[in-house]
Amino acid sequence: MHDVSAPPLHMRRDGFDPVPELSAVREAEGITRVRTVFGIEAWLVTRFEDVRAVLSHPELYSNALVPPFRPPGAAPDGEEGAGNLLGSDPPEHTRLRRMLAPEFTARRMRGLEPRIRQIVDEHLDAMERGGPPADLVTDFALPVPSLVICELLGVPYTDRAGFQRTSQRMLDVSLPPQERAAAAAEARAYITGLVTAMRRDPGDDLLGMLIRQHGGELTTAELAGIGSLLLLAGHETTSNMLSLGTLALLRHPGQLAVVRDEPDRVEGAVEELLRWLSIVHAGTFKATTTEVRLGGRTIGPGELVICSIPAANRDPAFVPDPDRLDVGRNTLGHVAFGHGVHHCLGAHLARLEMRIAFPALLRRFPGLRLAGEPVYRSFTVVHGLETMPVAW
Known part of the structure; x- marks a missing residue:
């Protein structure tokens, strides 16, 4: 059964905000039973303290034990899950992450700063040349992080249209499971082809480095899984933060001025935008490995658990007056980047891109304004905008 009459509760938004029904769950029982789009029952966790508890204990809440949401008659897993950090638990997760973590340290990411600034400036130049109106999503917010992650991984940027189409299909839960599975297989086949070629001649990019340093430990399927995940996460998340974050600042002009004019406050502003927007509606689904007590509830073994990241980050027990944006x-x-062993590997990169892109955009176009109604995405795993017409 695949129910697409409405997005599941944890994915429902009213513009920037989680819907009132989600906040009501947090203020009442904190944990409630919901039916997923796959027709499976799950526990939805909404309070900050409880979400942190789930994310802190992979031995109790497993990523690997979640039943695959596979259409009837589909092939069993085989190698299709290989290399997927989000679908594994320690010690397998630890083994994969240990190889990747050195490439994503804050120091290593700072080395990318000049190139990121150049990419941002080139896209702002192109917007300026083209003149208003422009679509902030397609002209700036999507291509900037896409080009950064392509260069980092060693993926040809000329292929971006194809992988952006497949990633959008993978993340759209309104589509039938068969179609999403086909998109995932298409994306994986594309990366597998790249990895196979790289094994013969590894470059200086991240995938080439993994082959040179760990090629004997990692199978081609594992390398393809790592590459697929990083490519998907590396452009879908930051791009939606850039468009939604700009919209949020346009709706809060005083706070926009802070980001534009006070460089020493940009870092804190990015953290607040991450909290307030919480564009990843939920961490990955988890399955309990044993009976657990959570938020006063007893949950049996083998039950599905979903963490609502927006509800947790808007919990008054975490910050006062949480529904107000205050940079x-x-x-x-x-917990916008998760928490614990699955804390987002690319968090330093995402933060760096936003700290560079927001002020650069707002300084280049001090008269930036909406030139039409932005269109929100719905039914998608990452909250964001389809289009955002702007002028200056």
Whole structure:
């Protein structure tokens, strides 16, 4: 059964905000039973403290034990899950992450800063040449992180239209499972072809480095899984933060001025935008490995658990007046990047891209304004905008 009459509760938004029904769950029982789009029952966890508890204990809440949401008659897993950090638990997850983590340190990411600034400036130049109106999504927010992740991984940027189409299909839960599975297989086949070629002649990019340093430990399927995940996550998340974050600042002009004019406050502003927008509606589904007590509830073994990231980050037990955007507040500790062993590997890169892109955009176009109604995405795993017409 695949129910697409409405997005599941944890994916429902009213513009930037989680829907009131989600906040009501957090304020009442905190944990409730929901039916997923796959027709399977799950526990939805909404409070900050409970979400952190789930994310902190992979031995109790497993990523690997979640039943695959596979259409009837589809082939068994085989190698299709290989290399997927989000679908594994320690010690397998630890083995894969250990090889990748050195490439994503804050120091290593700072080495990319000059190139990221150049990419941002080139796209702002192109917007300026083209003149208003422009679509902030297609002209700036999507291509900037896409080009960064392509260069980092060693993926030809000329192929971006294809993998952006497949990634959008993979993340759209309104599509039949068969179609999403086909998109995932298409994306994986594309990366497998790249990895196979790279094994013969590894470059200086991240996938080439993995082949040179760990080629004997990692199968081609594992390398393809790592590459697929990083390519998907590397452009879908930051691009939606850039468009939604700009829209949020346009709706809060005083806070926009802070980001544009006060460089020493940009870092804190990015953290607050991450908390307030929480564009990844939920962490990956998890399955309990044993009976657990959570938020006063007893949950049996083998049950599905979904963490609502927006509800947790808007929990008044975490920050006061949580529904107000305040770029001056300290919101370190939010769970927009997850928490624990599955904390987002690319968090340093995403933060760096936003710290560069937001002020650069707002300084280049001090008169930036909406030139039409932005269109929100619905039914998608990552919240964001389809289009955002702007002028200046």
